[in-house]
Amino acid sequence: ELKVEQNPLFLSMQEGKNYTIYCNYSTTSDRLYWYRQDPGKSLESLFVLLSNGAVKQEGRLMASLDTKARLSTLHITAAVHDLSATYFCAVVSNFGNEKLTFGTGTRLTIIP
Amino acid sequence: DAGVTQSPTHLIKTRGQQVTLRCSPKSGHDTVSWYQQALGQGPQFIFQYYEEEERQRGNFPDRFSGHQFPNYSSELNVNALLLGDSALYLCASSRTGPNYGYTFGSGTRLTVV
Numbered sequence: 640e641l642k643v644e645q646n647p648l649f650l651s652m653q654e655g656k657n658y659t660i661y662c663n664y665s666t667t668s669d670r671l672y673w674y675r676q677d678p679g680k681s682l683e684s685l686f687v688l689l690s691n692g693a694v695k696q697e698g699r700l701m702a703s704l705d706t707k708a709r710l711s712t713l714h715i716t717a718a719v720h721d722l723s724a725t726y727f728c729a730v731v732s733n734f735g736n737e738k739l740t741f742g743t744g745t746r747l748t749i750i751p
Numbered sequence: 752d753a754g755v756t757q758s759p760t761h762l763i764k765t766r767g768q769q770v771t772l773r774c775s776p777k778s779g780h781d782t783v784s785w786y787q788q789a790l791g792q793g794p795q796f797i798f799q800y801y802e803e804e805e806r807q808r809g810n811f812p813d814r815f816s817g818h819q820f821p822n823y824s825s826e827l828n829v830n831a832l833l834l835g836d837s838a839l840y841l842c843a844s845s846r847t848g849p850n851y852g853y854t855f856g857s858g859t860r861l862t863v864v
Contacts, residue, residue: 652832
């Protein structure tokens with residue numbers, strides 16, 4: 640069974656600092672997604688990573704995928720308050736199914 | 752271009768009752784998946800519908816059932832509600848083929864009392 644783990648679960652950081660969220664998964668996959676969720680809201684798609692070595696950037700967020708290590712990272716550069724949210728990674732396994740298996744989520748709080 | 756529409760947005764039910772949640776997929780999408788998100792947790796896959804059939808199912812009891820209509824919209828039914836069914840229910844639509852995007856609706860917040 641595919642398992643997806645994120646760390647840290649909680650992250651409190653100051654504005655202007657850099658940090659990385661890690662997403663590990665347990666079986667072969669070449670499709671990984673990052674989502675943002677604000678309290679009480681739905682999931683907003685941030686990145687779709689489709690191959691080994693994929694790197695995508697949007698504003699202060701950059702995501703990468705290493706399929707050999709079964710690891711994805713979400714890097715935050717010079718954090719600002721409006722990045723405060725919960726971030727989820729989700730993986731689709733390579734075995735003919737289309738379901739997303741989500742990580743536990745990282746609750747990010749940016750402190751002024 | 753309308754995204755994924757879910758209704759109702761909030762719902763309060765009593766234990767033992769039955770509930771139906773509805774989802775209209777994004778235009779051009781033909782596959783609908785349902786997820787349950789308990790408070791403080793990541794979404795859990797319930798099932799997926801394509802061509803009006805359940806294509807895949809997660810680890811949820813038979814009390815959870817669904818349907819997809821010819822216009823690709825979908826319903827999630829939950830019978831014999833338990834307190835533990837209280838959660839945010841999310842619908843995600845996608846398109847078959849080499850398109851890897853999933854669009855999520857705003858969800859239905861179900862509270863069982």
